[in-house]
Amino acid sequence: MKPQELVQRQRNFFKSGITRDRSFRKKQLKTLEKMIRSNEEIIMKSLEKDLAKPRFEAFTSEIGILYPEIREALRNTGSWAGPRWVPTPLIHFLASSVIYHEPYGVALIISPWNYPFQLAMGPLVGAIAAGNCAILKPSELAPETSKVIALLIEEHFDPSYVAVVEGGIEETQALLREKLNYIFFTGGTEVGRIVMENAARRLTPVTLELGGKSPVIVHNDAKLDYAAHRIAWGKYFNAGQTCLAPDYLLVHRDIKREMIVRLRSAISSFYGSDPEQSPDYGRIINDRHFQRLSELMSSGTIVHGGKTTPKTRYMAPAIIDGVTMDDRIMKEEIFGPLLPVLAYENMGDAIDIINSMPQPLAIYIFTESRAVESRILAETSSGGACVNDTLSHVGSTKLPFGGIGDSGMGSYHGKASFDTFTHRRSVMKRSTLFDLPLRYPPYNEGRLRMLRRLFRLIG
Ligand code: NAD
Numbered sequence: 001m002k003p004q005e006l007v008q009r010q011r012n013f014f015k016s017g018i019t020r021d022r023s024f025r026k027k028q029l030k031t032l033e034k035m036i037r038s039n040e041e042i043i044m045k046s047l048e049k050d051l052a053k054p055r056f057e058a059f060t061s062e063i064g065i066l067y068p069e070i071r072e073a074l075r076n077t078g079s080w081a082g083p084r085w086v087p088t089p090l091i092h093f094l095a096s097s098v099i100y101h102e103p104y105g106v107a108l109i110i111s112p113w114n115y116p117f118q119l120a121m122g123p124l125v126g127a128i129a130a131g132n133c134a135i136l137k138p139s140e141l142a143p144e145t146s147k148v149i150a151l152l153i154e155e156h157f158d159p160s161y162v163a164v165v166e167g168g169i170e171e172t173q174a175l176l177r178e179k180l181n182y183i184f185f186t187g188g189t190e191v192g193r194i195v196m197e198n199a200a201r202r203l204t205p206v207t208l209e210l211g212g213k214s215p216v217i218v219h220n221d222a223k224l225d226y227a228a229h230r231i232a233w234g235k236y237f238n239a240g241q242t243c244l245a246p247d248y249l250l251v252h253r254d255i256k257r258e259m260i261v262r263l264r265s266a267i268s269s270f271y272g273s274d275p276e277q278s279p280d281y282g283r284i285i286n287d288r289h290f291q292r293l294s295e296l297m298s299s300g301t302i303v304h305g306g307k308t309t310p311k312t313r314y315m316a317p318a319i320i321d322g323v324t325m326d327d328r329i330m331k332e333e334i335f336g337p338l339l340p341v342l343a344y345e346n347m348g349d350a351i352d353i354i355n356s357m358p359q360p361l362a363i364y365i366f367t368e369s370r371a372v373e374s375r376i377l378a379e380t381s382s383g384g385a386c387v388n389d390t391l392s393h394v395g396s397t398k399l400p401f402g403g404i405g406d407s408g409m410g411s412y413h414g415k416a417s418f419d420t421f422t423h424r425r426s427v428m429k430r431s432t433l434f435d436l437p438l439r440y441p442p443y444n445e446g447r448l449r450m451l452r453r454l455f456r457l458i459g
Pocket residue numbers: 110111112113114115119137138139140141167168169172173186187188189191192194208209210211212242243244333335361403408
């Protein structure tokens with residue numbers, strides 16, 4: 001079906017009003033949950049083919065993480081979607097005010113390859129809960145998962161309501177040329193810019209979930225063993241191809257050596273002495289990214305890892321010391337299993353490094369000191385943050401997830417997903433019992449004086 005035809009069909013379906021019905025939304029959320037539950041194995045297989053994703057990682061980060069999202073939406077869609085009466089300021093005497101929560105219409109959800117299932121389904125939960133129709137455009141770089149998404153959605157949903165368009169740049173751009181009512185994009189910053197330019201032409205609202213260089217700071221009072229395990233986990237999960245993975249490590253000079261020792265031992269305890277043999281370690285998505293990452297390895301000195309097997313796109317978990325801010329590895333999002341280490345002496349220097357770069361998606365702070373934690377949070381800016389851990393905040397339905405500046409705009413998860421796909425329509429209803437002619441022309445000084453007094457009185 002041509003994009004124009006698909007969008008028109010969905011527009012007609014939306015106009016029928018059925019998606020606004022709250023029991024319809026709940027029924028669709030249940031269908032989505034059932035669809036995922038009964039196809040877990042197929043989904044995990046496709047992730048294995050695309051990314052050699054370990055079953056454990058595939059389940060936790062692509063499937064399991066969706067269930068609380070769906071359940072939260074199922075529990076609350078009824079109340080979130082209802083009208084909310086709010087107080088009316090005295091100046092509008094004898095009126096009532098209400099906010100209606102209205103779906104936008106046809107939403108386009110564009111997703112990337114690194115968590116190809118979750119990043120298509122997560123936004124879909126919000127789109128359904130809020131009463132929209134949706135078109136999913138999964139990533140062509142994870143073709144097996146894209147195929148599975150298309151098959152499952154086609155089997156469980158009417159394409160006039162939820163449809164999948166497979167393909168790459170050309171297919172995405174064809175969709176972007178249509179007049180859509182919302183665009184939810186997850187991907188790189190450069191493509192995010194293209195998406196927003198297209199959206200601007202048609203004044204379509206967007207959410208952009210982008211990437212960036214998320215720093216980890218380990219202060220000299222941190223519990224090093226916990227820090228090492230939690231950083232290594234967040235960095236090498238999915239072979240480092242995680243939008244909010246710790247990108248680089250800023251460690252206090254006094255504990256740098258010790259930190260590297262503990263990180264090495266954490267890596268060995270996770271993946272054994274030869275991670276290439278470990279079933280728990282993923283592979284790089286394609287040759288282009290493998291080549292790019294191989295080039296990044298020429299920065300600094302590799303103090304752990306370094307082995308690569310181009311044929312299978314295996315890249316060992318690596319720690320790179322002796323890196324400077326001028327190295328290429330510090331100038332772009334790494335998005336792979338390479339951890340550059342920089343030492344700082346004063347906290348101010350670490351903060352300056354973070355602030356010299358665009359606002360990241362996350363900042364990770366390892367310290368036992370409230371003062372250090374507060375200072376870093378106060379003097380930096382990022383989409384989100386985690387204290388004494390990495391990645392975990394993304395798994396809470398109570399924390400809106402999103403970026404700021406170059407790492408994106410808008411947020412989702414839990415109620416934030418519903419809000420993202422919802423237009424708040426404000427309505428004031430005035431009484432017709434009587435009319436105060438004070439505001440009508442012709443104006444005069446006497447009335448202006450009265451109004452001034454009134455505004456002063458009510459505040
Ligand atoms: P990408 O931006 O290359 O692709 C994302 C989607 O956009 C794909 O569906 C692709 O088909 C489409 N696309 C690519 N080029 C396009 C173009 N010129 N015009 C229109 N559409 C185009 O991203 P990716 O390589 O798939 O994913 C990696 C990036 O995504 C990283 O930067 C990562 O940080 C980011 N990311 C962010 C999040 C988040 O939640 N904030 C999550 C995962 C990944």
